[in-house]
Amino acid sequence: MDYDVCIVGAGPAGSSAAYWLAKAGHKVVTVEKKSFPRAKTCGDGLTPRATYWLDQMGLLDGLQEFHRYQGLRAFGFGRSLEMAWPDHPQYGNIGYTVTRFDLDQLVANHAQKAGATLVSPYEATSVDILADQVKVEITSKTGDKDTLVARYLLVCEGANSRIGRSLGVSRNRAWPQGMAIRSYWDSPRHDEPWIESHLDICDADGTLLPGYGWIFPLGNGRVNIGVGLLDNKTNTSRLLDAFLQKIAKSWEIDINSPTTPPTGGRLPMGLALGPVCGPNFLVAGDSAGTINPFNGEGIAYAYETGAMAARCLGDALNGGGAASLARYEQELDDTFGRYYKVGRLFVRAIGKPVILKTCVSVGMRSKPIMTQVMKVMANLR
Ligand SMILES: Cc1cc2nc3c(=O)[nH]c(=O)nc-3n(C[C@H](O)[C@H](O)[C@H](O)COP(=O)(O)OP(=O)(O)OC[C@H]3O[C@@H](n4cnc5c(N)ncnc54)[C@H](O)[C@@H]3O)c2cc1C
Structure with a gap:
């Protein structure tokens, strides 16, 4: 096993999770397909x-x-x-x-200073979920391939989540x-x-x-x-x-x-994507649909769900296993469930x-x- 956790995507969700996991002493690697600093479409x-x-x-x-x-x-x-x-x-x-050019580099650097490893520019192109480990195939811009092996996977790919989809994560299309x-x-x-x-x-x-x-x-x-x-x-x-x-x-x-x-x-938005939890993976940020439906804000929620996922993964690594991962879904619901439900009704009304x-x-x-x-x-x- 090379790492405790492999995170896909070093935006706000991925870099927040990397920071919190590294700070807690876990061996974490983040794969990012772009080179920092990089622009990201956002209101900033x-x-x-x-x-x-x-x-x-x-x-x-x-x-x-x-x-x-x-x-x-x-x-x-x-x-x-x-x-x-x-x-x-x-x-x-x-x-x-x-600008996200500055912001995302700031947080990604900070996670590295805390001890996280950043592998970029590499895209996670496929994952193999095994009983007690995950294998993440990564591909460079020139087509070179490598494999990262970790105990757990955290998907933070943003709104267009290819790995998430391959794990069965889908959007509830009846929601906004x-x-x-x-x-x-x-x-x-x-x-x-x-x-x-x-x-x-x-x-x-x-x-x-x-x-x-x-x-x-x-x-x-x-x-x-x-x-x-x-x-x-x-x-x-x-x-x-x-x-x-x-x-x-x-x-x-x-x-x-x-x-x-x-x-x-x-x-x-509105937690419209799921499942956000599997036998040895979690999903955070836009990949989990965490944007606030009332105002379209997503950065804060990506940081927060990255931190939440890091806590649950840390507990799982410290002996809690699958039950600690399952707690993430419950925590998301406890924290945002009711508010986002009202948000979805608000969107319908307006x-x-x-x-x-x-x-x-x-x-x-x-x-x-x-x-x-x-x-x-x-x-x-
Ligand atoms: C036009 C627009 C304006 C917005 N304005 C605001 C705003 O003003 N304030 C606000 O709070 N929110 C705003 N948002 C929402 C905000 O941008 C997102 O909610 C936020 O970026 C989510 O963070 P994330 O980490 O989940 O995903 P992202 O920021 O999208 O980060 C995902 C990262 O993963 C990488 N990646 C993806 N797939 C792979 C892969 N397979 N392998 C390796 N790397 C991969 C990407 O390159 C990217 O760096 C706006 C969104 C849009 C589209």
């Missing part, structure tokens, strides 16, 4: 919940060089509201924006899935202290859509602009174009010169334009109501 927004998990890993100092913001400016039906993050007793009130697209732009307003959300995005016919457009200032001369949607019928590229036309003047961006062209991706319009227009008239809504949607109750 860290809520206080994400900041908390980075702090738990000892990375608060590492965040200081990035853009700190104080809360959300919401726009809708001609009104705007600025709402500072509430000072939550556990999570605090600090938010950052950090989001889509989002983002691009980077130069803007003189790059260091604003608010991230901005527009709650009144419409399709070409003027029908209100369940989702929002965002402008997240990065503090480095650029802003991250995108749209996220909870329906999969609308073309997100066209929607982003329309949104850019709407906000270009106020954010002083040159609509013809993106710093980086748009890229998009899926948002697997899929009806009349309900959505009523909610947004009533909310935008009252800062106290909207502040409470923001707390619930960011899971900072």
Whole structure:
């Protein structure tokens, strides 16, 4: 046996799990198909919940060089509201924006400093689950193959999880899935202290859509602009174009010169994927559908489920065996089950334009109501 745990994917879920396992003294290897630093399509927004998990890993100092913001400016039906993050007793009130180019490298390096091994750029191309070990075939960019042998496997491949699918992980298609697209732009307003959300995005016919457009200032001369949607019928590229036309003047961006062209991706949410636990494997982060259905936030939940999986794998290695792995599914459900169930009902409700319009227009008239809504949607109750 080469390793206690082999993790596939060194995004937020994989690197968090690698850090916690290595810190607990376990022999852990992470396989990552890209070379760090690498871009990852994202809005780059860290809520206080994400900041908390980075702090738990000892990375608060590492965040200081990035853009700190104080809360959300919401726009809708001609009104705007600025709402500072509430000072939550556990999570605090600090938010950052950090490109995934910088953020994921920071956490992956930190896991290595704690003792984890990173093998990259190698893709995990197949796994063989045996009674008391897993064999992970890895393939380099040039086609060279090797095999890693570990006691347990943790799948953290993100939204497109090939290994997860090969292990039987599938999405409950009756539950919602989001889509989002983002691009980077130069803007003189790059260091604003608010991230901005527009709650009144419409399709070409003027029908209100369940989702929002965002402008997240990065503090480095650029802003991250995108749209996220909870329906999969609308073309997100066209929607982003329309949104850019709407906000270009106020954010002083040159609509013809993106710093980086748009890229998009899926948002697997609400614990819609499973099973997340097998005889000697677990699944965490987007591969397990852990994105919050209320707001599309996934980084904090990837860190948290990575930490949860690491704890259960650690217990299994310390003698708890399969029962400790099975506890992971229960822990996920205990922690997020009820909240995500309400989130899925919320998504269903706002899929009806009349309900959505009523909610947004009533909310935008009252800062106290909207502040409470923001707390619930960011899971900072
Ligand atoms: C447009 C968009 C905007 C978003 N904005 C935000 C936001 O502002 N804030 C927020 O909190 N969330 C946001 N999200 C969601 C967030 O990006 C994800 O929830 C988060 O990245 C999940 O982390 P993860 O570790 O599960 O997966 P990922 O970050 O996708 O990491 C998976 C890693 O695994 C690697 N990998 C995959 N398969 C293999 C394999 N077979 N072998 C080896 N390596 C492999 C990949 O290269 C990648 O590095 C956004 C998503 C999108 C699409």
